[in-house]
Amino acid sequence: MKKQTEKMDSWQAMKQLLPIIGRYRLLLVLSILLAGVSVVLQLYVPIIFGQAIDQIVGVGRVNFAVIGQDLVKIIILVVLSAAATWVMGLINNKLTYQTVQDIREKAIRQLQLLPLSYLDQHPSGDIVSRIIADTDQLSDGLLLGFSQLFTGAITIVATLVFMLSQSVGITLLVLVLTPVSFIVARFIASHSYQMFRRQSQTRGEQTSLIEEMVNGVKVVKAFGYEKTASSRFAEINQRLQKYSQQATFYSSLTNPATRFINSLIYALVALAGALSIMAGNLTVGGLSVLLNYANQYMKPFNDISSVITELQNAAACASRVFELINQEAEVDPVDLEGDDETAAAAGGEVVFDHVDFAYQADKPLIQDFNLTAKPGMRVALVGPTGCGKTTTINLLMRFYDVDKGAILLNGTDIRDMPRHALRKNFGMVLQDTWLEEGTVRENLAYGKEDASDEEIIQAAKEAHSWGFIRRLPQGLDTPLSADSLSAGQKQLLCITRVMLLDPPMLILDEATSSIDTRTEMLIQQAFDKLMQGRTSFVVAHQLSTVVNADLILVMKDGKIIERGRHADLLAKDGFYSKLYHSQFAKLS
Template sequence: MSKKEQVLLEELDSEKPKNLKKAVHYFFELLMLQKKKTIPAILSNIIGTLAYVSIPLVTAQAIDGLIEAVRSPGASMMESIRAAITGPLLILLFIAGITFVCNYFQEYLIATVSEEASLTLRKKITAKLNKLPLNFYDQTQVGDLLSRTTADADKVANFIIMSFNQFISSIIIVVAGLSLMIYVSGRLSLIIIFMILINIIVTKVISKKNQTLFGDNMYTLGKLSGATEEYYSGTTIIKAFNKQEEVIQKANQLIDDQYKAHKKAQFVNFAIYPIMRSITQLAYISSALMGATLAIQGTITIGLLQAFLQYVNQISDPITEASYVVNMLQGCLAAIERIYEVLDEENEVPDIQKANVIDNPLGQIEFSHVSFGYNKNQLIMKDVNFIAEPQKTIAIVGPTGAGKTTLVNLLMRFYEINSGSILFDGIDTSTLTRHDLRKQFGMVLQDTWLFEGTIAENISYGKKDATREEVIAAAKKAQCDSFIQTLPEGYDTIISSENNMISQGQQQLLTIARTILSDPKVMILDEATSSIDTKTEIKIQQAIDHLMLDRTSFVIAHRLSTIKNADLILVMDKGNIIETGSHHELLEKDGFYADLYQSQFQSA
């Protein structure tokens, strides 16, 4: 299968539910959460639409009565005319009032249902994301989650407010209109039924062509977007090698290709409506001509003929817009299905009801015959055993992919182990609530994360009730108070990980200050100094050494020179601990650690 075909299939599949029955169930389940508003809105729609459909028949009665009154001789003709049209006019006024009230009522209710449906979906998925295990995020792209949380929720809400009423009224108009047309004249109705069949065939043919052109459009757009991003990010290299003209030519070619593909797709997409309207107009003209013949023959009255022609107009719009409404419905069902794929995911293992509590934590950690695998059928950690004594520094070293980060993730129960036990002060961590366990830990990750807010708010993230003095004290210990004071608003400066106001190294210092302020009993430093320059690293290492005096600390580092003073070094490879001991003890063993250390020393 070509890349173009793959793009086309992915785009088309994303707009169609995989399981139609299940998607429809999810949709009505969502609507029924607000049945006190949804059901009255649907009933109002039905009543208003039926009232609208009845107008041609009432008009027919008025016209035929008027004609009959005009044909009646005598001085009472005006009285006859008045009697013929008064009743129908009053009925039409009543119908107009009913239609207005029902339309207003249903639009008001459905707008509320739409907003509350979107709010419900967002609340559900937000609550769900906090209950999902970490391995779900390992297997799911962030962009996909954002799309389901925002774009898909909006798509459902937009269908409800823009197309749901139209979908129901269209069905009623077509069914009721066709039934009444057959009642008025079965012979004339054959023309309309034939027109509907032609419309269905034409729509199917054009839609198939449109799907192909849509795929071409998305393919060329993807190529243009990818090339544009590549050219912008590689501007320096392009200029360095004097490739500006070549890049411009390639970009212009991609722009032309996308323009042509987009123009074709748009033309076919919008061509379907005038084609279908032309077919409808031909059916209308044919019905009028044949109806006139039948009226002359006395087979049908003038009033019923005009009613029939009005019904032709009434059902033409729903039939013409059927493909648009169906596409909107398919998109809505596909969107709600994607949302419920997340909502139906299995939650992380719940905390036990009668959990143990750590009253006076010491910080002793023990791994006892621990086995773990991200996939239950493929273990990466087998029978791991070690004891980290309170207030000691434990370094975890090993090549990339050895399992260092996995080990500390197991400490905080980000993942559930397959067998064995992890003990905190002799208490199995599976018998603790995650909240109680995790508040004992402070973690400085390899990748910094700062939310948009003030520096003070970022530092106090783990201790919301911290005073400004406590925040400043933590910043000083983390060696970041000096650069904070140079910022425009000091501790009230608005920052985030994306605004580039502070360097990567400074962001790392702020995350360390955040951990210091939370005052955990156990600290985890995962490549904590990997993003900091040498001068800053010396300062922060001094601060970290001071902080580790009263805490159990786990340090992960590729640079072995930073963990020489560790009380215990765990050497990992392929998920397992293969050596343990102090720095000097491991060098004397002349094993894996010694080889690793010597290779780094020689490289240096």
């Protein structure tokens, strides 16, 4: 079933959040019960104070014994209420961060299942912002909500009950003025949500730009892009300041507006209470109780108004996280685990059967692509930049699915195979290297975690990377960072990783582009040995690396315009021959 992907409003976000919170319903119930205990104990204190005040009748007419007993009761109630509030705070912390932990885990799991097209279309900084910054904002909102929302709601109900026991008329007066607070809260909430959402989106843009500028700092400096980068940042930063200021403005209306209503209600209760005392319907102690309750009754509206503002911010952030989670997954989660039983045999046959593909529907790229690679065949893809060589590899690995036609592996449509099982058949070395934060050993054993040191060292020797690995401070245990190795050394490690995996089939996409000529020759010999008996696909701009291929496909504008062996293609004196001789002409 296709998942919802459109922008969410605050209600939709909260509706999706509730089932996640519901997993911890026991903690939720305990929090509500403790909030009730704390509130009832706090609200009973004013009654005892009122009783103590009524024991002061006049000069020399003070019942100190009863007042002393009342003070002891008050101390006990305050201590018990504080203890209940403290335990409730611990529970709310656990409830909040367990919920946010679950959301982050769902977001990360979904990120692993999203199609490459989604990741290509969304800046990585924005995705990082959703998973980290937005969930942080969500946790702040939830913590405040759990801490004050339950307590506030129970306080309002309990206060009304206690007030009714003192004076029905004054309680009704308070109730008549209550809707004004709701109107104010709704006005603030409706305006603040949009501002908080824009603030969150702009923060994502800013994170993305910062990430780009930091990762590409050498390019920025080399091309004198600093001023333009600063201007782009300033524009985004100005928008962020604008939305943040507007969100803060609307949220800051909460306290002054609700405090004004509080003061109005307090004054009316005092006036009505004074008139009741004069009429003999109320004692001075009773009025002090009602004034205390009037203040207690309206205080939660202040808190709830603040909570609603924070919850609007939390909802705006939650909606961005849930938009990521709700994206249609590329595969079912079980597909991620894979089924190695379905993996194809070594040296499998690969067939491209009338394949069409386009990244954008109105811009076709691969058109009527046909290829049969027999087991053990070495296939080279050559052609000018943008002709579809890497796209062909993307389709073979199911990073994207074909629009028309089919790709068959040993007679099975690869769309009928779990992606993990399909990709276990291929060892892939790309032009762009990727190493994780970890040791050299962890990076080399990325696809074969149970590899022994002997296996790793043997693979490193075959890939000609052992020479520099053993010179590292801690050898295989040396931690790697972004700039700890040269581009060539990183690529050697990626080649070693494939050597260690010893896969049934190989994909080499400009695999030696960052390596010196002498090492490239040695690596090429290692690849020649590794490719024996394995179906291999080689993407290369340097045509000298593909002269030994069993089949060379010459591509242009997404189509195969020539095919054959190196000598045959040179004899044709066509596009390949011109391409080949042009490279050597530049060297001469």
